[in-house]
Amino acid sequence: MDDIALRAEGVSKVFGQSRVLDDVSFELRRGEVLCLAGENGCGKSTLIKILNGVYTPEAGATFSFGNATAVSRITPHDARALGIHVIWQDLALFPHLSVAENIVFDDYVASPWRPLSRRAARRAAREVIERLGVPLDPDTRVEDLSIARRQLVAICRVLRAGARIVFMDEPTASLTRNEVQTLLEITRSLSAQGISIVFVSHRLSEVLAVCQRVTVLRNGALVGTYSTEGMTQTRLSQLMTGHELALTPREPNGAVEPVLELRNLSRTGEFENVSLTLHRGEILGLTGLLGAGRTELAHVLFGMTRPTGGELLKNGKPLTLRSNRDAIRHGIAYVSEDRLNLGLVQNQSIIMNTAVTVLDELEKPRGFLSPRRLRELTTEWIQRLGTKVNDAELAVSSLSGGNQQRIVLAKWLATKPDVLILDCPTVGVDVGAKAGIFDIIRTLADQGMSIILISDEASEIWMNSDRVVVLKAGRISRELTPTTTTEASLEEIINA
Amino acid sequence: MSAVSAPRRAFRPGAESLEIGIMALLLVVSFAFFALMAPGFLSAVNVRSMAVQLPELGLLSLAMLVPIISGGLNLAVTFTANIAGLTTAWLVQNALGDAGVIGIVAGIGAGLAVGSAAGLLIGVIVARVGAHPILVSLGAMIFLQGLGEFLTRGGGISGMPAGFQWLGSGSLIGIPVPMLIFLLSAGGLAYFMQFTRTGFSIHMIGSNLRATEYSGINVRRVLIVLYTLSGLLAAIAGMVMLARFNSVRVGHGESYLLITVLACFLAGANPFGGFGRVLPLVLGLMSLQVIASGMNLMGASQHLATAVWGAFLIVVMTLRMPFLKRS
Numbered sequence: 001m002d003d004i005a006l007r008a009e010g011v012s013k014v015f016g017q018s019r020v021l022d023d024v025s026f027e028l029r030r031g032e033v034l035c036l037a038g039e040n041g042c043g044k045s046t047l048i049k050i051l052n053g054v055y056t057p058e059a060g061a062t063f064s065f066g067n068a069t070a071v072s073r074i075t076p077h078d079a080r081a082l083g084i085h086v087i088w089q090d091l092a093l094f095p096h097l098s099v100a101e102n103i104v105f106d107d108y109v110a111s112p113w114r115p116l117s118r119r120a121a122r123r124a125a126r127e128v129i130e131r132l133g134v135p136l137d138p139d140t141r142v143e144d145l146s147i148a149r150r151q152l153v154a155i156c157r158v159l160r161a162g163a164r165i166v167f168m169d170e171p172t173a174s175l176t177r178n179e180v181q182t183l184l185e186i187t188r189s190l191s192a193q194g195i196s197i198v199f200v201s202h203r204l205s206e207v208l209a210v211c212q213r214v215t216v217l218r219n220g221a222l223v224g225t226y227s228t229e230g231m232t233q234t235r236l237s238q239l240m241t242g243h244e245l246a247l248t249p250r251e252p253n254g255a256v257e258p259v260l261e262l263r264n265l266s267r268t269g270e271f272e273n274v275s276l277t278l279h280r281g282e283i284l285g286l287t288g289l290l291g292a293g294r295t296e297l298a299h300v301l302f303g304m305t306r307p308t309g310g311e312l313l314k315n316g317k318p319l320t321l322r323s324n325r326d327a328i329r330h331g332i333a334y335v336s337e338d339r340l341n342l343g344l345v346q347n348q349s350i351i352m353n354t355a356v357t358v359l360d361e362l363e364k365p366r367g368f369l370s371p372r373r374l375r376e377l378t379t380e381w382i383q384r385l386g387t388k389v390n391d392a393e394l395a396v397s398s399l400s401g402g403n404q405q406r407i408v409l410a411k412w413l414a415t416k417p418d419v420l421i422l423d424c425p426t427v428g429v430d431v432g433a434k435a436g437i438f439d440i441i442r443t444l445a446d447q448g449m450s451i452i453l454i455s456d457e458a459s460e461i462w463m464n465s466d467r468v469v470v471l472k473a474g475r476i477s478r479e480l481t482p483t484t485t486t487e488a489s490l491e492e493i494i495n496a
Numbered sequence: 497m498s499a500v501s502a503p504r505r506a507f508r509p510g511a512e513s514l515e516i517g518i519m520a521l522l523l524v525v526s527f528a529f530f531a532l533m534a535p536g537f538l539s540a541v542n543v544r545s546m547a548v549q550l551p552e553l554g555l556l557s558l559a560m561l562v563p564i565i566s567g568g569l570n571l572a573v574t575f576t577a578n579i580a581g582l583t584t585a586w587l588v589q590n591a592l593g594d595a596g597v598i599g600i601v602a603g604i605g606a607g608l609a610v611g612s613a614a615g616l617l618i619g620v621i622v623a624r625v626g627a628h629p630i631l632v633s634l635g636a637m638i639f640l641q642g643l644g645e646f647l648t649r650g651g652g653i654s655g656m657p658a659g660f661q662w663l664g665s666g667s668l669i670g671i672p673v674p675m676l677i678f679l680l681s682a683g684g685l686a687y688f689m690q691f692t693r694t695g696f697s698i699h700m701i702g703s704n705l706r707a708t709e710y711s712g713i714n715v716r717r718v719l720i721v722l723y724t725l726s727g728l729l730a731a732i733a734g735m736v737m738l739a740r741f742n743s744v745r746v747g748h749g750e751s752y753l754l755i756t757v758l759a760c761f762l763a764g765a766n767p768f769g770g771f772g773r774v775l776p777l778v779l780g781l782m783s784l785q786v787i788a789s790g791m792n793l794m795g796a797s798q799h800l801a802t803a804v805w806g807a808f809l810i811v812v813m814t815l816r817m818p819f820l821k822r823s
Contacts, residue, residue: 328712341704347703348700356711359713
């Protein structure tokens, strides 16, 4: 167990003026699951790219592999020969090809002129699928699979290519809790087969559950490598960010004035008879497994879909929403869980993304959109939410996840909502930035905004909600207060 | 997901300076080249003839630019122009002939209305059915072509009153009227795209329709408005063509269709939507006209000029790529 699969020492990398990696060493044992942790921009991706041959490190680095002699860099060819593979977050599969064709794809790369035999491909693919013990049909087209299944295809593919060291970049980011469990089990079984795995994840509870050791990077430098035994989430996030984060539940604010009332709200096939009341200045945690109807409920409250039964009241008056424009007019805002496709128009500028929700108002006094007013609005929100922006005319995609989420918040806060629905607001946001986002959310609630916080991360919900409602298969199954519950029991209730 | 995404965009002066710079450079270089090489290029006759020829293609290109920025295309622009021209010509000759200037104005109004209606139809189908604009506008194009040929029996209508012809051959403060119409339309469109809610939303829709809808923009209304506007601009092109040739026929200017697409892409419009500006398009169109006229003066065939246009698109696109990647 203790022999070394890969050891790297003195690894540095300079891009232009900035030193993104500074004398980092890294050691991976055979058959271990190691976590590579750190905030966005700490150098994780650069290190991975050096280890799989994409980038050339600065002179002075040494790499050794078990008993082979040390080299000063890993070429892409070396990486392949050593069985070093990376499963990137986007998986890099071919959506129009079948599962089998994707799995054996690297065979074609190895010998591009060999004729393509579907039968041989299917046989080879089935072999790998059975070895991994996963429920995949070799003939399905990859585009028809869920993200979780696609990930299994990506794992099969690197196994087929003879992987001995596998880097997994944010593999759990878009998985449900059950799917995460499956993935963690598969990870363990791979490690039992002697494959070394490097796990990159922002979800610290998973990191601690599956990894034996964790290597922490901060600002391009190595903080250290630690055993996960006895490690806590608090300590780990401290190591990653370099400062302490508060991990206590919020004091309930004793809110009584109802703002939004749902009475037996139903939408066929999605959720049934949901009754709840959101009070002024309250953060209501809405949790449950993916598919429990959380996002579907949010879509109805935001006017994107129509309820098939029940009533909705805003400030005591019945409310009928025919579109999300109605919802926005009535002071309801919705931060989508899918920031990439629904939350922001990624290619367009930060200014346009901030202003898009309030164009009517911006046009009002003079009848035209003045670039100066758009800029002033954006600058104001950048300052108020502490967003790190170099140039507001750049595409919003140029920002990190945490800063993008601040732009999403800004565009909705600009509409002056009194009900803010946040659907998984910290997806793809790193530890330090998460705390910043929740600081903003708590402040908003203290100022009287009513907030529905949707998340499947028990710790997030537990720390930030005044009340928690648990959905299960489209119905409310539990209602509780964090101050009288522990985080662990909340997690149990969600997964029950 | 777009493979080419221009990361910088409007609502700032100077962000599009790259595109304007490229197009201005292209114009200066081609102008200087032909001024030196082509005999009579700088003569008043040639300058005036360029100013008279440019507006047709120019107006049709404006009609194409708007849908392209929205991530779509309007393949029906040329036939929309024909139908609008036919409407005006028929009305002026048959129903409004005795009404003088009022008749001409009414005829133009009807032509513009018919062109806008053709655009409105495309917009409504794109917005309501959600079919791809290429399919919808292709259908509309063939429909308008067939309808026009059926109504005219494949012939044309010629002979407009002198007052109408002034729109094609007259001058105002020394500028040919067609050029004036084109510049006014381009200026109006630039303002619309840059400083109105709908113009803003057209850019957003072009990059991501769903995210724009989630932001509370009435995307259906925006789609309908933008295709109607495209139809209107095509109809204005139809008026200019009718006035200049003193005749209209279905299929007139048909070969302009793909050239309008070329002009938009030459001027840096993103083929995947979201980005594209009026000023670079105007400059680019001027370069295309300079090349065509200059080569004509040097005795080269019209077809060779077309080949040069294509080559220019490829060269400019190749030069532009490193800038896009870097920013």
